[in-house]
Amino acid sequence: MQKSEKLSLLLVLALTLSLGLAPSIWAQPMGKGQGHGPGMMNLTPEQAGKIFDLHEKFHADTVDVRKQMMVKRAELAALRKAEKPDQNAIQAKQKELNTLRDQIKEKMTAFQSEAKKIAPDFEMGRGHGFGMGPGPDMGKGPGSGPPPHHAR
Numbered sequence: 001m002q003k004s005e006k007l008s009l010l011l012v013l014a015l016t017l018s019l020g021l022a023p024s025i026w027a028q029p030m031g032k033g034q035g036h037g038p039g040m041m042n043l044t045p046e047q048a049g050k051i052f053d054l055h056e057k058f059h060a061d062t063v064d065v066r067k068q069m070m071v072k073r074a075e076l077a078a079l080r081k082a083e084k085p086d087q088n089a090i091q092a093k094q095k096e097l098n099t100l101r102d103q104i105k106e107k108m109t110a111f112q113s114e115a116k117k118i119a120p121d122f123e124m125g126r127g128h129g130f131g132m133g134p135g136p137d138m139g140k141g142p143g144s145g146p147p148p149h150h151a152r
Contacts, residue, residue, distance in 0.1 A: 042119075042121050042122075043119055043122070044119075047118055047119040047122075050118045050119075051115055051118055051119065051122065054111060054114055054115055054118065055111070058107060058108070058111040061107055062103075062104055062107055065100050065103050065104055065107075066104070068100050069097060069100045069101065069104070072093060072096055072097045072100060073097065075093055076090065076093045076094060076097060079093055
């Protein structure tokens with residue numbers, strides 16, 4: 001068997017195995033990769049309802065700030081793509097974005113504090129509960145940024 005045939009066979013085998021495993025990954029129970037942390041699994045129905053309402057309030061309270069962040073990210077991207085990027089303008093825009101991000105983080109801290117009052121065992125973190133991903137480029141990939149409203 002030639003080297004190219006072996007490589008082709010190996011690639012086909014790898015693809016077959018990965019496609020065969022895909023359904024089992026999607027079939028995992030909630031809490032295993034579906035965006036709900038272990039704390040979400042241990043809530044009573046009453047606690048789950050209260051946490052949901054709390055999240056809806058958080059979402060409503062942050063909608064304007066999240067919109068401003070999206071606009072600032074677009075403005076920042078435009079500044080970076082300019083023919084001659086102005087570093088001072090880029091830094092100023094980044095500071096504006098950081099200020100908005102800090103506002104979201106403050107509201108998230110308040111949300112977490114209230115959630116802990118409802119359910120002391122409630123856990124949140126990256127990819128769990130209603131958390132936010134870290135970093136300056138929130139919303140640029142799976143698991144980053146605030147959750148979309150329809151997802152919760």
